[in-house]
Amino acid sequence: MSKALRRMHDYVDPAVFYTVIRIFLSGWKDNPAMPQGLVYEGVSEEPMAFSGGSAAQSTVLHAFDELLGIRHSEESTAFLHRMRDYMPPPHRAFVEEIGRAPSLKQHLLSSGDARLRAAFNQCVSALAELRSYHITIVTKYITIAAAKAKAGRAEPGDGAGPSAGKPPTALETKGTGGSHIFRFLKSVRDTTREGMISA
Template sequence: MDLEKYNISASRGFLPLTDPIASLPSSFQAWEVVAAHLPDLLRAKTVREEVERLPTFPTDDLSSEAEWWRAFCLLTFVSHSYVWCEGDVGVARSLPEVLAVPWCKVAHHLDMPPVITHTCGVLRNWRRIDQNGEISRDNLKSLFSFTGSVDEEWFYLDTVLAEFAATRYISQVPAILKNCTVQNYSGLVENLHEVEQAIKAVQDAIYHMRDKCKPAVFYKQILSFQVGWFNSDVLPEGLLYKGVSDTPLQYCGGNAGQSSILATLDTLLGVEHSECVNEVHATQMKHMVQEHRHFLKDLKATVTLRDCVRSSNDDQLLTAYNKCVQALMELRCEHIKLVSLYVVVQKGKEGGQASSQNGGIGFMRFLKTSRDDTIKAKL
């Protein structure tokens, strides 16, 4: 399997093959200025009037895919600021044409929904401070922000580091597929040891979310900008994209379930999920980068690891496989702890019950069912 065919690399995993660009051509300057000053505009409550002054977004000036992605992220952050700048009470029920038309055009070009996604907030929302340095904690800055806070930046960048940590097991995929074909069991043991260690590195990365992103700040200042308009109490019919649709459209917001790293592990290890979880996964896949969706589909049609382990009668291989399943289960447990700390506990402090939905079922139920399904995959 050629990873680069799917815009995936053995050195960066699902992160872009080249760093996201930091600005668009000069014809987009007015838009870049608004995007750069979103935290100030949100604090001053002048986002909507600034948006209404903007010139037509010159989509014809976009040339490279890097520019299309930059445009998508910029339009996404500005649009979500426009919708949620007044909170639930003053939520905008429609987007003006100056935003809706270019956002949908760019989204269509990239085969993405016009709503905030994991790709906008994480995969395409970083730069290296030292262009010759590593992708590391001390060498990253985010490109877009709603609040401008350290907490929000760390929310994005710590997830970038989790994606980068996953590179170690993504790079093993071609070798695993080959070793399954030739029944190279000793080679598979080595591959799976790398996979196990990589999963633990991803877990360690997301554990460090606590370092600089305070739960109360996340819940009160950041979370509201991450939500979409599907099954929304304040936008029950969805959002009207003026100049695009005569009726409101419904889209889920961004979340970690739209990352391909867990889906890759599930597919690679042959984890079978419950119907309710699969329904959520199907929705989340629509928010993934098109090439990554193709990768997961082709991997599912190709991988034979679980059957290979089952029929090998090799105790070392069986142990290595089960250690990977155990590590994946523990990673999901860590994710549950984070969601509980950053959402459920914070909601409780506000005097209510966590009722956020994820694909039509309670998000904690979704996470716990995913964890339980993973445990059942052990051989």
């Protein structure tokens, strides 16, 4: 997964991502630019609020957390569980079924098998490394791109198309799903590391 994520550097210009693509990924829930949500004509007369696309909506990341017994902070857990509402229902049911299954971590602890504990820790470590790399991507594609846009230096790479103009300053500290981006990402990375079985 980390190897696939690294391909983003080859295909996505940070300035284009920040000033164009990210705007369309951002939702209406927790978006300071649209605090009341959005009225969908013909659907509802009241504004509706939906989160934007987020890695927190990925079934596989939730499945890894449940399988490995990773326990996040209350705030992060609340956000992650809200993101499950955007999964296809069978995916959400699969994640919930893993969560109800007997604990893999407890099984390994009671087994006394050092090799199994080491393999488990390698899995937890790989998940933490993926989450660390996600922070690196966010730094490049949001934080640094935001600073360049503020300074008026955000120009797309050759052949990337015209600049979108004014950067989305209301979303500088928010993820596309609406989380407080670095606080959330660092929290889930750190609690993932805490999931290791100590020797």
